[in-house]
Amino acid sequence: MVPLKTLDIIFRRRYVQNTQHYFANRKHAVLDDKRVKKTSRPFHVPRSEKLLSYIKYSDRKEKLLSRNRWLQPLHLKDNLRIAATRDISERLFIEEPPDDVRAVVEIHPEFYTVIEGRPLRCFDDIKVYINNIRSYAMNRQQIGYRRDLILKIEQNVVTESNEHDKILVGLKQHIKNFQRFLTEDYKRSCVRVSKAEKLYAELVAKNSEFLGYVTQLTILNNILFKLDAIRGILKIYRSYLIFVAPLSWRQLYDEKLKHKVQSIQFETGEFVTDNDLVETLDIDRMIEVAKQELQNPFPPYMYFNRPQQMLYLFRTMELQSREYLIQLSKTGAPHRLLQDRIKHLKKATIQELDYFQFYIDSIKNEIARENYNKDHLQEFILGNPGFNFRWE
Structure with a gap:
């Protein structure tokens, strides 16, 4: 049998071979009878919290904790260091049990040392x-754990205070730097805004000047268009005056009839389209055409020198138009009747022609049928020489 140690018995150390509890009178506290089965006791919560540290750090508790730790999902698993820190944080809130150990005062510990031959009082028990x-x-172990935890917490508090002071100093420095940056940025922004305002004022001035130039250019363009329109009207009026002049005078002075024969052939004109009007809006082209026409102007020959001559001409044309309208009003109704009669006669003629054509076609069909019968009889008679005609 392996000799036993006092601390092994007191602290119930496991994995010690042949561990036995016995008293000074050599009576074993635990019977070494393997045949006797121990009755299983139901699970119960310990009466006191003094064994909490022992339960937490026993092998079974560690095994259960490790198994539960491995059963957790991957994002919830932790290592042994985190588990130890968690256990320490949990023990932080355990109330410290009162130090009510009275055995040191009442009974001397050496009295209960396991020594061979020491007497044992009947009312004292080694288990107590x-x-x-x-x-x-x-209790001392828990107190030591708590003291270690307090020291660790104090050390962490000091470390965190130092870090907090460093962070606070850095934050103040960053705030100062940021304020300085804001000030400098504000100054630069003010300078740029002032430059932008100056540029905007210059732009407004240039824009107003440009609008003035555009207005003047528009006025000049309108004047040019007006002059070109007047020039076109004058050209039309001149061509009209030349056109209404006598032909003998036109053959002498009209540039269009100078090199033509006596039988004058009038030229056909063209209508002005929208495209031509759009092309005439081009100022450069208009000025170029005007330059070309003004370089070689038409000769200043006019048949009508006084306005009374034109008034007499217009009066004559008016009278001619009136006589024409009067004659037209007189001959309008007979002309319409004549047109209606011609239309009816054309329609009746077409119908009669259709009837005649029908009769002609029917007569042609009769003639063709008679010719067919004649040919058939002729073939029949020539094919039967002994056939006798019988006339009645």
């Missing part, structure tokens, strides 16, 4: 002493 020692050790 062992439980007292265990609870005392557990």
